[in-house]
Amino acid sequence: MTGVGSYLPKNKYSNDDLTKFVDTSDEWVTKRSGIKFRHFVSKNETTSDMAVNAALNAIKNAYIKKELIDLIIVATTTPDNTFPATATLVQKKLGINAPSFDVQAVCAGFVFALSVAKSLMKDNHFSNCLVIGADSMSKILDWNDRTTSVLFGDGAGAVVLQKFENIDEKLNDWGILSNVIHSDGNLYDLLKTNGGVSNNQSSGFIEMSGKEVFKHAIDKLSSSLEEALSLSNKVINQLDFLVPHQANQRIILAVADKLKINSKKVISTVKDHGNTSAASIPLALDHAISDKKIKNGNLLGFQAIGGGLSWGSSIIRIGKPHN
Ligand SMILES: CC(C)(COP(=O)(O)OP(=O)(O)OC[C@H]1O[C@@H](n2cnc3c(N)ncnc32)[C@H](O)[C@@H]1OP(=O)(O)O)[C@@H](O)C(=O)NCCC(=O)NCCS
The missing domain is CATH 3.40.47.10 (Thiolase/Chalcone synthase)
Structure with missing residues (x-):
């Protein structure tokens, strides 16, 4: 990356x-x-x-x-x-x-x-x-x-x-180290639009069962990050920063607490732009790089959840391997 x-x-x-x-x-x-x-x-x-x-x-x-x-x-x-x-x-x-x-x-x-x-x-x-x-x-x-x-x-x-040619052992621990993605269509109705092309020829408006989504978010964001960490043979303390989906500061803090990660390592920009859906992780990442928090070679965790419900996490060592 x-x-x-x-x-x-x-x-x-x-x-x-x-x-x-x-x-x-x-x-x-x-x-x-x-x-x-x-x-x-x-x-x-x-x-x-x-x-x-x-x-x-x-x-x-x-x-x-x-x-x-x-x-x-x-x-x-x-x-x-x-x-x-x-x-x-x-x-x-x-x-x-x-x-x-x-x-x-x-x-x-x-x-x-x-x-x-x-x-x-x-x-x-x-x-x-x-x-x-x-x-x-x-x-x-x-x-x-x-x-x-x-x-x-x-x-x-x-x-x-x-993509870089793998001529250097360092590259085995660089880039996207692991990804996990999940969906549970049984939870479709918790967060959806009330319209759609094949439903009623409209785009519809967002409807959300906020309290239910809140609970699922804390569980699923935490478990998927743990899964991604395990796949990359890392533990939470090795992360330099967690860049979570920016939906709600209470969810961000509750997940950090559950994962037992120091809150100083958790990037939060939700205050300044609210929930920007698919944009939220790269947006928060860019702001943290501009603020000189995240630097070349840092180990990062990404995690997000949304309608579907669909959710997932990634472990990434960011930046250029040969600077
Ligand atoms: C949406 C969310 C903030 C609502 O918080 P909550 O504590 O569950 O709030 P409730 O819906 O129970 O509403 C509590 C009260 O605030 C009121 N209220 C709701 N929205 C309000 C608003 N914008 N301004 C003022 N009052 C509001 C409600 O009417 C209710 O009043 P009542 O107790 O007199 O009936 C919370 O459920 C949440 O964060 N959910 C996760 C949502 C999310 O981030 N989803 C995205 C995942 S991608």
Whole structure:
């Protein structure tokens, strides 16, 4: 993972700003979620626009020519159009010649997309892959549902994955060391939109059983991280940082507590952008790199959960092996 970038739309809303059109308060949102701000796309701004901005930053930070990218995967739940894949628009806007497709696992999308990318790279099909998480959640929020609408925001994050010839033993402990992904469709109704193309020809709005999702999140985020650690022969104390899905500060803290990881090692940016779904991990990662917390060679844990329910974790040693 040699380059990371992100993008947040210009329009930024505080909790107080929301009180103008939702019956809520800064106190409630802060106490229940830790969220203070979220960004929303402007009327003509789309998921692919955000994805392209994040991708350009990631490519710049990887110090590679964009022409080297040979695969583009976009994790999104809020595509520009029902079809084709948003990734093909990203490809066009970036001017890159590479197969491009979307992965849809809602808030867990980025971890799922990493898993797909790693497998395709391991099979020697691709060498320089762009994995993007991008979502315009504001487009599917029901502002009459105050419990859910105040939690989400828009944004994009991207990473460049590069394959290196394994000439150095160091590389066995570098890059994406393990990935685990899970789904349980029995929990489909806990977090979903109330519409869909083949259901009622609409995109629908988000509906969530917040309390239920909260409980599943703590269990499943913790267990999948433990599974990923075990697969990579690591233990929690070896992680330099945990970069969790940024949905809710209470979930982040409860999982950290359950995993017994020092809270100083847990990246939290949810306060500044709310739940940006598939964008949340690469967005938080980019902010932590910009803040000079996460550095080249650090061992990281990623973990995410979302509608499906779908969830997963990854263990990654980030950066360039030969700096
Ligand atoms: C959504 C969530 C913050 C709600 O917190 P909660 O403590 O379960 O809150 P409840 O739904 O029980 O509501 C508690 C009270 O606050 C009120 N309330 C709900 N939303 C409110 C808002 N935006 N502003 C003010 N009051 C609100 C409710 O009406 C209720 O009032 P009552 O007790 O008088 O009936 C919490 O369940 C949660 O974090 N869930 C996980 C959600 C998540 O992050 N999902 C994404 C995973 S990808």
